[in-house]
Amino acid sequence: MRAPRGTALPMLFAALAGAASVFSFAPFGWWPIQFLSLAFLFYQVGMDTRIKRSTLIGWAFGFGWSVAGMHWLYITMNRFGHIPGPLAVFFVCLLGVYMGLFGAFAAGVSTWLRRRLALPVTSFLLVVLPFAWGVSEWMRGWVMTGFPWAASGYAHNISPLAGYAPLIGVYGVGVIAALCAGCIVMLTQRARMLGMGVLASVLAAGFGLTFIQWTEPVGQPITVRLLQGNIAQTSKFDPEHIARALEQYRTMVMAEPADLIALPETAVARIPQNLPPDYLPSLQQYAASSGSHLMFGIPIADGPGMVANSVVGMSPGGRAYRFDKQHLVPFGEFVPAGFRWFVDMMRMPLADMTRGAEVQAPFPVKDQLVLPNVCYEDVFGEEIALQLRSSARPATMLLNVSNLAWFGESVAIPQHLQISQMRSIETGRPMLRATNTGATAVIDGRGNVVASVPNYEYGALRTTVQGMGGMTPFIRFGNYTFLLLGALALAAAGLLSWRRRAAPPA
Known part of the structure; x- marks a missing residue:
């Protein structure tokens, strides 16, 4: 798929912004960097309504995020799997190509919904993009057996957003982190006071929730x-x-x-x-x-x-x-269909292991x-x-x-x-x-x-x-809570947009 004119450079910057997110996780722990990283993606996607362009930028962001966050797989393949260095780099990048598809999903679907529902930029930045980002990470946790390493919520075990984890889990925290990024982008819009207010409220509420003893x-x-x-x-x-x-x-x-x-x-x-x-x-x-x-x-x-x-x-x-x-590792404890050649290349004595009960x-x-x-x-x-x-x-x-x-x-x-x-x-x-x-x-x-x-x-x-x-609420309801709340918020944003379009001109 050929990139639209003027998209190559934003894709490069998006990949770098995604890669910078690695500093928000341990051992660095600079969690505010994640807000800025996501804000860059949201700004690039929010300032243009072309679906193809948004999808490519989202893919590049996800590619950079994954390669930087999981670069240590190179050690496994090169040092212990005996794969030559350049080929190991290629395989790490190939994983990034796949993982980038989830970023492409978040950005592309969000832009499609924005055009389909004629959403204002406020709803787009504060509802649609954050929820789509959270859904993409949730999907990354189960598609093809799942590989949710470096999901955005993990960066916030030491941030005020940790207070939300017993309620909505790590993917829900990722949605809240994305909402904070949307608020930062709102500072470039006319409704900057709304963005500042929501950001302050979200951080304050999360900090307050950390004082609740659930168990x-x-x-x-x-x-x-x-x-x-x-x-x-x-x-x-x-x-x-x-x-x-x-x-x-x-x-x-x-x-x-x-x-x-x-x-x-x-x-x-x-x-x-x-x-x-x-x-x-x-x-x-x-x-x-x-x-x-x-x-x-x-x-x-x-x-x-x-x-x-x-x-x-x-x-x-x-x-x-x-x-x-019960949850086995692909290429470590079972061989995915069609990938025996890769395991043989690593010279690992691997056979499919049996799974435990759920x-x-x-x-x-x-x-x-x-x-x-x-x-x-x-x-x-x-x-x-x-x-x-x-x-x-x-x-x-x-x-x-x-x-x-x-x-x-x-x-x-x-x-x-x-x-x-x-x-x-x-x-x-x-x-x-x-x-x-x-x-x-x-x-x-x-x-x-x-x-x-x-x-x-x-x-x-x-x-x-x-x-x-x-x-905790998360134990009782798992990921259903954040998915339900996000779907309700999305439906409310669509309804408000429809009523605004249906209202007679003043």
Whole structure:
């Protein structure tokens, strides 16, 4: 599709503006940059009613946003997948081409609605564009199994907009962020006072909402130990190093008892049938003798070609627990149709893994109920909310086990920590993180990191954690709230525009 005359330069600037948004996320945390980044896009789209032009500019913005926000995938492909550097860059850009389609959707559909409904610029900037942006990010979270990393709402775990997260979730926060960007663009219009008023009101309301306690303490606190083995990815699955890693983690487990001792994803890197006969029994014996509950990542084979990425729990009384990862990673845990060539190119011994049930029970630890999720499963907040509201006994704390060594010394680790913080804010529950190289941390029910182990270091985090119970609005209704509110606002804007057109001339 050929760009309209005069669009190439705005597309370039839009891509740069989208790329600048990376500084709004961790580890930088300069969240106001996101308002300015989105404001640039909205200004470019709002000042022209050509659908094709808006679509191309939206695509360029989404391309820049995705490539900058997920550039660490280059490390996975080049360092660990052995793909040559230029080709790895190409594949990262190819992902950006796909992700840019969601930005194109937001800008193109918004402009189409503006022309179709004859909307004034105020409704366009304050209703249509913000809602379309939020819908595009929501779609990015489930189309083609979903890849919602760097959704705009994650930048606001430390901003006043965090107060909206327990109500409308991260995508709803993204809509509010886009609304703030629309208000900034309104400062260039005649109705600048309206823009200033809405911006101030939105920020003030969000700040006020942060003082609401949606959940309450449940039971007695438990002591936890979160282990970080810092095992290099190049040796993690090397047969010569697996035995050493197994012994390392067993030593770490037995160093000190705790109510809950949690190990990272695939800390035990072999299926049980291939472990030394005494390995798992020795852990169970330690759990019984020390009064500790153990949770650790391990692959479990239920039959030929049926391997699950699992979390196993051992209790002092001998009660066994198992959680299987449900939301699998494309190219990491299953091969999308038609892409076996890509996996073969990376020389990864990958087969399709089996999926866990959509709703799985939490693991009882004294007075608390611990619900695990594996690696990037915690990017899907609506799935965690579904588990909490569907469980007969909802979890009182969450546990993420991860291995982010795949991404080297990049921004992926602080970004993932920020994602976990948003899950805590949405659900009002503490999140425990046991990871291989970082970020191993404890996050309280308000999204604050209260304790952590330095990244890329061997260590164990010991602390006390209070479980939380109760339901936030987001747990109860998931993403339906922001979708319904946005649809109502859009309908109201269309109705007002129709009545304005239908009114007889003065």
